[in-house]
Amino acid sequence: MELLRELIGPDNGDASTAQLCVRAVILFLVGIVYIRIAGRRTFSQATPLDIVVALVVGSNLSRAMTGKAPFWPALAATLLLVILHRLFVMLTLRWTWLAKVMKAEPVVLVRDGVKDSAAMVRHGIGEGDLLEALRLEQAERPEDVRLATLENNGRISVVREKSGPA
Known part of the structure; x- marks a missing residue:
């Protein structure tokens, strides 16, 4: 764990160029995994819910990248958000009343x-x-x-x- 801490640097914004590059690689891979979990529709034909999730995911990953937020807690919170989004998408398929609340009506x-x-x-x-x-x-x-x-x-x-x- 100490080696990983050395690789990604501190969470106070003082990471070196090499450490920011390591963060970028990790966040790139994590971002792909999160998008796969969230599903394709999150970042394609977006509903208001999808747009909010995309903005928060991008913001969280950006803050983790620059060290403005603690790296692992930021990734954990972002993963939770993506999983909640996926759960709500599945629930809106089951309950039309929830779909009406979560999505706009045509x-x-x-x-x-x-x-x-x-x-x-x-x-x-x-x-x-x-x-x-x-x-x-x-x-x-x-x-x-x-x-x-x-x-x-x-x-x-x-x-x-x-x-x-x-």
Whole structure:
């Protein structure tokens, strides 16, 4: 244990360059393990819960890297957070009421070609944001859309009107 303490240096911010490099290697490997535990979705199509966990994990690992927090306790606390995140993800699959509390509900922005301006304002979606999302789905205007929804991950999904028979 004393050898490891020599390798990673003190937790008071006075670690040498070599010790910070050793910390970086350890944190890189630990970070990969933590991401594998948390699951892919944590760092991809993020919900608010996922974003908070990602920010705290990054912050904790950064503080452990620079010696602003004790190395092993910071890693232990970060691991606990990742495990709790994974547990809550599993619980939200079982209990829909918890999923509603932990995740945002999808919001309809356009239904049958009619924009819901109040919903757009409530969620900070401007006209340009909506039109961009429509264009990405090859729809030119809201009238070309059967349904456009602000999803839990912040993306706007679009279901275009079906075109008539050719």
